[in-house]
Amino acid sequence: MTPAEVSAARAVDPQDFDIERVRADFPILQQEVNGRPLVYLDNAATTQKPASVIEALERYYYLDNANVHRGVHELSERATIAFEAAREKVRGFLHADDAREIVFVRGTTEAINLVAQSYGRANINHGDEILVTEMEHHSNIVPWQMLCEQTGAVLKVVPINERGEMIAKQFEKLLTERTKILAMTHVSNALGTINPVKSMIHRAHDVGAVVLVDGAQAVAHIQVDVRDLDCDFYAFSGHKLYGPTGIGVLYAKQNILDAMPPYQGGGEMIEHVTFEKTTYNILPYKFEAGTPNIAGAIGLGASIDYLRTMGLGAISAHERSVLRYAMQRAQEIEGLRVIGTAELKCSILSFVVDGTHPADFGTILDQLGIAIRTGHHCAMPVMQHFALPGTARASIGMYNTREEIDEFINGIVRAKSMLI
Ligand code: C6P
Numbered sequence: 001m002t003p004a005e006v007s008a009a010r011a012v013d014p015q016d017f018d019i020e021r022v023r024a025d026f027p028i029l030q031q032e033v034n035g036r037p038l039v040y041l042d043n044a045a046t047t048q049k050p051a052s053v054i055e056a057l058e059r060y061y062y063l064d065n066a067n068v069h070r071g072v073h074e075l076s077e078r079a080t081i082a083f084e085a086a087r088e089k090v091r092g093f094l095h096a097d098d099a100r101e102i103v104f105v106r107g108t109t110e111a112i113n114l115v116a117q118s119y120g121r122a123n124i125n126h127g128d129e130i131l132v133t134e135m136e137h138h139s140n141i142v143p144w145q146m147l148c149e150q151t152g153a154v155l156k157v158v159p160i161n162e163r164g165e166m167i168a169k170q171f172e173k174l175l176t177e178r179t180k181i182l183a184m185t186h187v188s189n190a191l192g193t194i195n196p197v198k199s200m201i202h203r204a205h206d207v208g209a210v211v212l213v214d215g216a217q218a219v220a221h222i223q224v225d226v227r228d229l230d231c232d233f234y235a236f237s238g239h240k241l242y243g244p245t246g247i248g249v250l251y252a253k254q255n256i257l258d259a260m261p262p263y264q265g266g267g268e269m270i271e272h273v274t275f276e277k278t279t280y281n282i283l284p285y286k287f288e289a290g291t292p293n294i295a296g297a298i299g300l301g302a303s304i305d306y307l308r309t310m311g312l313g314a315i316s317a318h319e320r321s322v323l324r325y326a327m328q329r330a331q332e333i334e335g336l337r338v339i340g341t342a343e344l345k346c347s348i349l350s351f352v353v354d355g356t357h358p359a360d361f362g363t364i365l366d367q368l369g370i371a372i373r374t375g376h377h378c379a380m381p382v383m384q385h386f387a388l389p390g391t392a393r394a395s396i397g398m399y400n401t402r403e404e405i406d407e408f409i410n411g412i413v414r415a416k417s418m419l420i
Pocket of ligand 1: 046109110140237
C-alpha cells in the first residue's frame with residue numbers, strides 16, 4: 001500500500017461498516033457447524049460468496065447459457081455480452097487502461113505459469129536472474145524454477161527478517177542488471193505482510209527487469225491500481241475475492257502481452273488455421289484458448305459489483321480493526337507466538353503455541369464450529385525460515401466480527417488446555 005492509500009483507508013471509520021447487513025448477504029454463514037454457529041476464518045484459502053454472486057451464476061445457467069464469441073443466436077449473444085462486461089468490470093477494478101490487458105485464466109497459479117512459459121521462454125536466457133522473495137507461495141516459486149531448468153536462468157531469493165518482512169537492503173543487493181524478472185507477492189498468505197510493491201517495481205524497472213505481482217491475497221483487502229503501481233503483470237484468483245473458483249485474472253501491459261507468444265493452442269486463440277501455418281487472434285483472446293469459464297467470469301463480475309457497493313476502503317478499515325483486535329487478544333495467551341508481525345500487514349493471524357502441533361488446533365477448533373487452516377500454507381520456505389513444521393492460521397474477511405475473534409480465542413485457550 002502506498003502511504004496515500006494507507007491514509008485513505010484509515011480515514012474510513014470501521015463504525016460506518018454495517019457488518020450485520022454484510023453477514024446477511026452471505027447465506028453460508030447462517031449455519032451451524034458441529035452444533036455451533038459457523039465462524040469462518042479461512043478466507044485466505046477461499047472466501048464465501050454473497051447471494052448476488054450465487055444468483056448471477058444461477059441466472060446465467062437458467063437463462064443465458066451458451067458459448068461465447070461463436071454463435072449468432074440470441075443466447076450466445078447474451079453470454080458474450082455478459083462475459084465481456086465482466087472483463088470490463090475487472091479492468092475498472094484494477095484501474096487498467098484497456099480491457100485487452102485483462103486475460104481470463106483459471107486462477108493465480110495459471111496466470112503465473114502463463115507468464116513463466118510464454119514471456120519467460122521467449123525472453124529469458126542462460127545466466128539471467130529471476131528474483132523472488134522468501135515469503136512466496138509455491139505458485140510464485142515453482143513456475144520460475146521450471147523456467148530456470150528450461151533456460152539455464154538462476155533463481156535468486158530476497159530473504160525476510162524475523163517479523164516476516166522482506167529485507168530491503170538485501171533486495172537492493174540482489175537486484176542487478178542480470179535481473180530480468182522480479183516476481184513477488186503483494187500480500188503474504190502465510191504471514192500477512194504487505195510488500196512495498198510500488199517502490200520495488202520502480203527499482204526493478206531501473207535495472208530493466210519486468211515485474212509480476214502475485215495479488216492473490218491482496219485484491220480483497222487493498223485497492224489495486226495497476227497503472228499507479230506500473231507493474232507489468234498482476235495476477236489474482238476470483239475465489240479469494242468473494243467470486244467463484246476456477247476463474248482468475250492475468251493483467252499485463254498491452255505492449256508486453258502483444259509481443260508474447262501464445263501459452264496454449266486451440267479454439268478461440270486463432271485468427272486463421274491451415275496445416276501450413278496458424279495466425280493468432282487479437283488480445284486478449286490470443287491467451288484464452290478453448291471455451292472459457294463463462295459463468296465464472298460473470299460471477300467474478302458480480303463479486304466486483306458487490307465489493308463496489310461495500311467500498312474496499314470501508315472493508316479494509318473494518319478488517320484492520322478486527323485483525324488488530326485479534327492480534328491483541330492473541331497476546332493474552334501464554335506460549336502463543338504470532339508468526340508474521342510486519343509493520344504493514346493485513347488479514348492474516350498465523351501462530352504457534354509452544355509444546356503443541358498446529359494441526360491439533362485446526363481439529364479442535366473445527367469441533368467448535370471454527371474454520372481455520374493449519375500446515376505450511378503452500379509456503380514451505382516461510383516455514384523453513386521460522387524452523388516450523390507449520391502454523392495455525394486465521395484469515396479475516398469482510399464478514400468477520402470481534403465476537404467471532406472472541407470465540408476463536410476461547411477456542412485456542414480450550415484447545416491449549418486439552419493439548420498441554
Ligand atoms: N493460497 C491459501 O490458503 P490459486 O490456488 O491459483 O487460486 O492461488 C494460488 C496462490 C498464489 N499466491 C498466493 C499468495 C496465494 O495465497 C495462493 C493461494 C491459498 O493460502 C491456497 S494454498
